[in-house]
Amino acid sequence: MRYIISSILSMLPLSALAEVPRVMTDIPPVYGLVAQVMGDLGTPVLLLEKGADEHDFQLRPSQMSDIASADVAVWIGPELTPWMERALKGATGNMVSLPLLAVKGTKLLEFGAMDDPAEHQGHNRDHDHNGTDQHAWLNPENAAPWLDAIAAVLSAKDNGNAATYAANAAAAKAEIAALDTEIFAALAPVKDKGFVAYHDAYQYFVLHYGLNYRGAVAMGDASTAGAAHLREVQGTIADGVVCVFPEVQHDADLLLQLTDGTAAKAGAALDPVGTMLNPSPASFGDVLRNLTAALKGCLSGA
Ligand SMILES: [Zn+2]
Numbered sequence: 341m342r343y344i345i346s347s348i349l350s351m352l353p354l355s356a357l358a359e360v361p362r363v364m365t366d367i368p369p370v371y372g373l374v375a376q377v378m379g380d381l382g383t384p385v386l387l388l389e390k391g392a393d394e395h396d397f398q399l400r401p402s403q404m405s406d407i408a409s410a411d412v413a414v415w416i417g418p419e420l421t422p423w424m425e426r427a428l429k430g431a432t433g434n435m436v437s438l439p440l441l442a443v444k445g446t447k448l449l450e451f452g453a454m455d456d457p458a459e460h461q462g463h464n465r466d467h468d469h470n471g472t473d474q475h476a477w478l479n480p481e482n483a484a485p486w487l488d489a490i491a492a493v494l495s496a497k498d499n500g501n502a503a504t505y506a507a508n509a510a511a512a513k514a515e516i517a518a519l520d521t522e523i524f525a526a527l528a529p530v531k532d533k534g535f536v537a538y539h540d541a542y543q544y545f546v547l548h549y550g551l552n553y554r555g556a557v558a559m560g561d562a563s564t565a566g567a568a569h570l571r572e573v574q575g576t577i578a579d580g581v582v583c584v585f586p587e588v589q590h591d592a593d594l595l596l597q598l599t600d601g602t603a604a605k606a607g608a609a610l611d612p613v614g615t616m617l618n619p620s621p622a623s624f625g626d627v628l629r630n631l632t633a634a635l636k637g638c639l640s641g642a
Pocket of ligand 1: 395
């Protein structure tokens with residue numbers, strides 16, 4: 341009997357035997373966390389293409405059919421990647437969707453969490469935001485609950501490897517906690533230097549590390565702001581901002597024009613979503629490392 345079963349199994353295509361789930365991810369930091377949890381067992385698929393804007397991306401038809409046949413989708417949530425939400429509607433009933441912003445224990449911020457209410461009295465409020473700030477991967481503390489949730493979802497699909505997923509998640513948590521300590525130390529000398537960024541993506545990072553973020557020219561969904569907001573940012577930049585930071589997938593001109601006649605310098609272009617990275621298990625940490633290097637590079641020169 342045993343012999344018969346094993347010869348039947350040996351005739352099945354390899355894919356019928358593989359238990360490691362096929363996992364879709366939306367952005368490089370999420371890809372990195374999933375890749376760390378999967379370890380040597382497998383590799384997730386990253387949907388966001390190199391150089392693309394995370395808020396406004398078009399999936400190719402081949403990516404849509406990839407998603408439809410996947411076992412698991414790990415993504416930030418509809419607040420960041422509505423293109424992913426639309427694609428998931430076409431997935432089979434067996435697919436498990438894990439939107440990370442909904443994971444218990446995630447530290448969430450509302451847009452405008454850093455605003456001083458007094459400062460806005462009588463101002464044009466065209467730049468005020470409502471709703472959850474989607475850029476929660478920029479607080480490394482969110483990695484811990486997310487890694488646990490990823491390990492749980494993968495284990496539910498592939499219980500035979502549950503111990504490996506749990507061990508990999510634990511190792512990733514320890515690694516990211518060590519990186520967090522390193523970044524605190526690296527940024528401590530520049531934490532009071534004011535800076536302005538291209539789009540309003542940095543609340544999680546700057547509140548966690550205690551930095552002097554003074555605002556952004558574009559909204560949290562990367563849409564452009566009105567003239568009144570630009571005038572306000574121009575005033576902010578003239579008022580002691582040390583550096584302004586463009587972003588990799590956006591034209592720097594608008595931001596740089598606002599520094600005319602001020603002492604502010606232009607720093608390296610930031611990549612808050614890691615769109616220029618080659619996706620790897622290190623992508624979550626690399627986004628934070630690269631932000632740290634760019635901020636420190638300009639702010640420490642003052
Ligand atoms: Zn963004």
